Amino acid sequence: MISVEGLTKRYGDVPAVEDVSFHCAPGTVTGFLGPNGAGKSTTMRMICGLTPPSSGTATVQGVPYGRIANPGRHVGVLLDAAAQHAGRTGRETLALTAMLTGVGRDRAGAMLDLVGLSGRPARRRVAGYSLGMRQRLGIAQALVGDPSVLILDEPANGLDPEGIFWMRGLLRDFADRGGTVLLSSHLLREVEAVADRFVVIAGGRIAARGTKEELLAAPGRTLVRGVDGAALGAALAGAGLRPRPDTGGAFLVEAPAEAVGRAAASAGVVLLELREAGGGGLEELFLSLTASGGRPSGTPVPSPHGLEGASL
Template sequence: MIAVERLTKRYGAHPAVDDVSFRCEPGTVTGFLGPNGAGKSTTMRMICGLTPPTSGIATIAGLPYRQLANPGREVGVLLDASAQHAGRTGREVLTVAAGTMGIDRREVAAKLDQVGLPPVAARRRVGAYSLGMRQRLGLALALLGDPRVLILDEPANGLDPEGIVWMRGLLRDFADRGGTVLLSSHLLREVEAIADRLVVIGNGRVVAQGGKDELLAGVGTLVRARDQGALRAALDRAGLDATRVTDGLLVRAEAEAVGQAAAVAGVALTELRPASSSGLEQLFLTLTAAAPTREDVR
């Protein structure tokens, strides 16, 4: 299990992460979502002991990462697929890691095969790898110690559609066998397809968390009109919070209240329906609409 309790990271007066708490249980995939600069990467780095928190604590299997006796056997980490020795071959990268963790070197070939890197690719130097190949190598490294926990930051970057489907199956199988997965990704449709739980962060703070179905059920109402300006004004007068999305306006209210506000203002609607059918993308836009976009501070 991953337990994050009131994690905070400040750089001077700037709060990169502010009082973040959540848990990731065995047998589940937790999608960790937020816009660029929301604090996702900083939070994951604190969980993995790479960035010291200003306050709060994160534990894996009851211990901070740095206190794990052999962390690679407890948790597999992929935070940056490019952070690999470019002069080594893929096989050498895993062989060195196997020696460090005290793992039988025969596992190297097994893990390379598991992630779809054939022997000819394993003999090439990492500097000649495509981003997709580096992602596969990073996953092989994360899986090498047969850990119970995976922490992955944008692992699908550079993968083709077939590779993304393959990764979805790999992570779902890992969780179904009792593993714990914390997954950060901008590919919202893929997160929606695989995640059991969601943690959404904006401007360094958790803005929503819970079961995926529970959160999606409470998205709100999607509404459209030929005169969007008049519709927005009608909703404002009724005190209904609305966010512009691709398909119209997303309102945090029941459809009946939205329709009543439009009727009172004489605004003809072209669409009025629960937004839950629009999926994770609309939920994400709604929850993070007020969060400013900025680059992560590390």
């Protein structure tokens, strides 16, 4: 279980993360999504005790990470695949991790087999590894202690399509055996196939959270296009509907189609298109949530305790 409550991090007057709350339950993969610079890595560093929060709390298995005795036996962490000793071989890296966490040295060999780095790659120095190989080694290192929780920041970076498919299967199996996975990415399609739930962050704030079905069920998103785009935008803004430009001169509006149509009609704007948004599925929703750097007006953000009575 991972529990994040009101996490905030400010650097001077600049908020990097603000009032972020979500839960990750055992047996689930939570996709932590957002564009580059949205606050994903800062949030994960606060969860792992590497960055002190300005306010709020984060716990893993009910306690702050820094208070977990021998944390590698409980929490597997990969925050930066490049942060590995370049002079050690892959086998030496995992053997040292196994020794420090108190598991048998044979665990290192088993993990090298699991991630596809046994044999000659295991004897190579990390300095000669590609980014994809370092990612595989980092995942193996996170798993050495046989933890019940995994926290992985952009683990698919550098992996080829086969590697991404392999990683999805590995994480799905881990969760299906009762593990908890928090997986960050700025690329939706990397995690959509494996995640049970999603937390979307933009501009340091939570933009949305829930299952795919819950996110797509959010009502009142309308796409509208008019003959005179400027006049349409002004009419919608004048009605307090806060339009956001979309492709091809259209606008996305967080309001029912009827309200959008009435606002255009009152201003005498001729419409070319008026329909419920969402035909693009989760990808369209993700892009609309993150395009403006924060949560659009009217987008529901359920309580972290209020999704089907379970935690994220």
